[in-house]
Amino acid sequence: MSAAEAGIFVVGASLAGLRGAEALRRQGYAGPLTLVGDEPHLPYDRPPLSKHVLSGELDADGTALPHLVALDAQWRLGSKAVGLDRVAKRLRLASGDELAYDRLLIATGAQARPWPATDGPLPSGIHTLRGRDDAAALRSALAVGPNRVLIIGGGLIGCEAASSCRDLGLPVTVADPNPTPLARVLGSSIGAVITERMQAAGVDFRAGTQVEGFEADAAGRVCKARFAKGGEIETNLVIVALGATRDTAWLEAAGLMADETGLACDGACRALDARGRPAPGIYAAGDVARTPIPLYGGRSLAFEHWGNATAQAGHAARNMLAAEDDQREYHHLPSFWSSQFGVNIKCVGLAEGADTVAVVQGSRAAHRFLAVYGREGRTIAAVSFDEARWLPAYAERIEAGAAFPPILGATDQSIKDTGPPGFPEPRSR
Known part of the structure; x- marks a missing residue:
């Protein structure tokens, strides 16, 4: 297959990837289009996972995103991208397949930050929550009725998971090294209101508390968590909610400016190489894209927000089809919403x-x-x-x-x- 026949590849088949592909079609691109996703599922909506799916109001497989445009695309699902040859314009998958491309839209999102590596295996019963399979597994574990759910981290996912667990009538403890929930997002002055909401709902909130490790029972399941400053708590279900990281090692190895905070882009959503120059034909959008925000002094930031994923994907798609002298700067006011307690x-x-x-x-x-x-x-x-x-x-x-x-x-x-x-x-x- 020649590069001209290869067409555009969208790497990442979630919200930003789907909306970016739709924007390409909507703006007149009629060539070959391929979406590559590391999960086996068609694009689905993530916000309901920590709310409606955990509470049992919605099945995990009921979160599929609507397709707003007829894509006429090839799907390569369950196919993780692991390598990129920018000179030969070839994308390598974990399966060993190498695919020729003309242009790339990187929309690989973010992953839940795992519990730090230990010398031995972690006990069972320790969960993270990012994807559909995570939510389904966690929902099944909650349905059994654990004696206490321990949530490590008081960010948005930790707070929403705690709210869902209390809706189920489960005992919940939230351990957070910060003085209040959402302290790093909203500050502890406003975060104190979340503390009050949590406590009114029966959550045991432990401020300034870090978990050091776990103990397992004879069956290898978590039964206790140890705190860094001493003390322990009995729990047989743990949710690790320590934020997100980005799987960008394969992009860094390809000579792009990338690390766990994201893939660096210019104002037009063009991926930057290691020397800070736009990489021809490669754009990024969504959680993985670290772009300068003019409103905040040009700080380069990545956002894990639904609205940014859709808006940035559409903007990147527009620039992918535009001439070199018609690359428009992305302007976006960050925003998010959350329902909890x-x-x-x-x-x-x-x-x-x-x-x-x-x-x-x-x-x-x-x-x-x-x-x-x-x-x-x-x-x-x-x-x-x-x-x-x-x-x-x-x-x-x-x-x-x-x-x-x-x-x-x-x-x-x-x-x-x-x-x-x-x-x-x-x-x-």
């Missing part, structure tokens, strides 16, 4: 690095409010807890680089609780 949380912008947060509507005591973050006199993020009516207006202020304090004279506004957001010290690398 009876509250709908929505956030726009990046709160990390803020020096001030102000509650501008509602109150933290009522667990219903809108809070706005500022940095050096500029509005950079806003978060709502069941109080999202004014969130679009604040999104506009963030994109405009508006001054902080934010909107004045808004309906039901009562600016109060202004103070430091309480972000933990950055992790050392």
Whole structure:
């Protein structure tokens, strides 16, 4: 097969990969199109996995994403990409197959960060939650009725899993090295509200607590977890929710600028080589793509957000089909949402690095409010807890680089609780 016949390959068959492939077709690409995915499943939606699937409201195989465009594509599912020859334009799969390509869209997403390697095998009963198979296995384990679920990590996945487990009536402990849940995302000032919601729901939240290791019973199943500062807890089901990592070693070996934080891209979503130059014909989108964000001083960041995956995939597809002198810069305001412990949380912008947060509507005591973050006199993020009516207006202020304090004279506004957001010290690398 010649390079001209090879067409476009989308490596990664999840949300960004599917929407990127659809965008290529929608924008007029009629050539050969192949989607390569390491999982055996057609693209599916991940947000329900930690909510509806764990609670039993939805089967794992009921999360398939709708196809919005007739793709007329070849699917290579259950085929992990492991090598790339950029000179010969060939993609190597774990099966040993080598495939010729014309252009590539890298959309391989992120993987759950596993428990750190130990000298021996881990006990059974220790789970991570990222993919459909993870959710199905964890749902089956929860249905048995464990004596206590231990969740390690108080980020979004850890919090949502804890909420789902409590909905099932299971005893839950969350161990987090930070002072509150979501402290690194929203700061401990707002994170304290999540602590209150957790505790009201019956979760045993252990702040400033790190798990050091596990003990197994005679059958090899986890029965205890040991804490780094002493003490232990009995548990026969553990969920490791320590964030995400990216499988990019094969891209780095191909001379691209990549590490576990993602594949570095320029503003047009073009993958960068090890010297920081755009790699011809290779683009990236979704969780794996680390792109500069103009709103935040050009910081190069990767986002694990649903909205970014769809928007960036469409933008990358557009640039893949455009001329070299018509490469447009990707602009995106980060956002996410989460439902947990009876509250709908929505956030726009990046709160990390803020020096001030102000509650501008509602109150933290009522667990219903809108809070706005500022940095050096500029509005950079806003978060709502069941109080999202004014969130679009604040999104506009963030994109405009508006001054902080934010909107004045808004309906039901009562600016109060202004103070430091309480972000933990950055992790050392």
